[in-house]
Amino acid sequence: MGSTEDLDYPQIIMQYSNGFLISKVMFTACELGVFDLLLESGKPLSSDAIAAGLGASTLGMRRLLDACVGLKLLAVEMTQEGVYLCWQYLADAVREGRNQYERAFGVSSKDPFGAMYRSDEEMLKFMAGQNSVWSICGRDVLAAFDLSPFRQIYDLGGGGGALAQECVSLYPNSTVTIYDLPKVVQVAKEQFVSPEERQITFHEGDFFNDSIPEAELYILSKILHDWDDDKCKQLLAKVYKACKPGGGVLLVESLLNEDKSGPVETQLYSMNMLVQTEGKERTAAEYSKLLEAAGFGVIQVKRTGKLYDAVLGRK
Ligand SMILES: C[S@@+](CC[C@H](N)C(=O)[O-])C[C@H]1O[C@@H](n2cnc3c(N)ncnc32)[C@H](O)[C@@H]1O
Structure with a gap:
């Protein structure tokens, strides 16, 4: 047995006693179908869309998803509406005289609606x-x-x-x-x-x-x-x-x-x-x-x- 002097026992005991919270968050996300829904959709979904898809409250789902991200069970991606993103390139638009879909989203600027409707949520x-x-x-x-x-x-x-x-x-x-x-x-x-x-x-x-x-x-x-x-x-x-x-x-x-x-x-x-x-x-x-x-x-x-x-x- 080695020395135990350097260990932060209060901290370890707190972690162990809270251990069930971690498994509870993970199993609750499984029970509600969060991972299945994301897998089926094949693309990132907003917390509102997940809540709606699973018949859960937006408030509760948001908190569960945040905890899943903290536990590294899920990754989060911050998105901005197309209009805000394109406006960030106003100076480029003025210089070039054309829309900024390519710069903002890396998609063709020839079909603005194809680009804008790239997500159902954005279209809605x-x-x-x-x-x-x-x-x-x-x-x-x-x-x-x-x-x-x-x-x-x-x-x-x-x-x-x-x-x-x-x-x-x-x-x-x-x-x-x-x-x-x-x-x-x-x-x-x-x-x-x-x-x-x-x-x-x-x-x-x-x-x-x-x-x-x-x-x-x-x-x-x-x-x-x-x-x-x-x-x-x-x-x-x-x-x-x-x-x-x-x-x-x-x-x-x-x-x-x-x-x-x-x-x-x-x-x-x-x-x-x-x-x-x-x-x-x-x-x-x-x-x-x-x-x-x-x-x-x-x-x-x-x-x-x-x-x-x-x-x-x-x-
Ligand atoms: C700026 S919105 C105007 C919507 C509506 N007319 C209004 O005033 O609220 C332009 C509309 O044109 C539609 N649109 C764009 N390209 C189209 C196309 N090639 N064929 C049919 N509709 C198209 C879009 O889906 C969108 O609904």
Whole structure:
């Protein structure tokens, strides 16, 4: 037997008496299915997602996961939302004149949505964020023109569907189809639009690569600002071709003053478009030019005085 003088007995005894806490944390994580869920998902999950997936409280799960990290049973990764990460490279975006997805995430900057939707959680947050603005100014943009003659409406890139919901409540004789990428439509159906909402239908598609069905009115809300002029012209030409004669397209966007001197919110949104997308905010004249290039005639512009404005082009 060697000398025991150097050992910190109180400390050792405390550790031994707490030993069961360690095994209890590990077995509880096993019992609740934490490791199985992470294994099945094949990718990191947030503590909220784990709590929701396992039917546990967010508060309790967060604490259990922290303890698992302390015990080296799990590793933690701190993430930031795409928008914050991209804004860290604002100076690079200004120097290079392009979005910063590649620098921020190491993924192609050509498809901003592919990059943004790289995690389901980020996509859900983005959809909820986009939706939230329409409870404040959805009515203003939809009532800027009398849309009641249009019964068959497609909301292209309709996302979580908040604007579509405002639209059918304002125009009860119309139906609105939310057209968006398949994974977005799935989430809109499951989490955002009530199944009892009979005036709303869904269409999964890619508006650049798939066909756009015939309709009387197409809403493009915060769509053109994501894309450069060539892509906008390509999309509007497709919309024009699909549109019924007498029909139209409603652009919902935040309009810059003609001399681009403001509004300041729109200028800031345009900086956001620079760091995150291929697009920009535009003036009413710039949108009118894009519409005319696609073939639309009679173009009317309504500034709502709120964050978003409306431009209507007729076929
Ligand atoms: C800025 S969000 C606007 C969402 C919604 N229109 C609104 O105003 O709240 C752009 C939308 O376009 C959709 N989108 C992007 N690329 C698309 C594509 N190629 N085909 C269909 N939808 C697309 C996105 O999924 C997203 O829902």
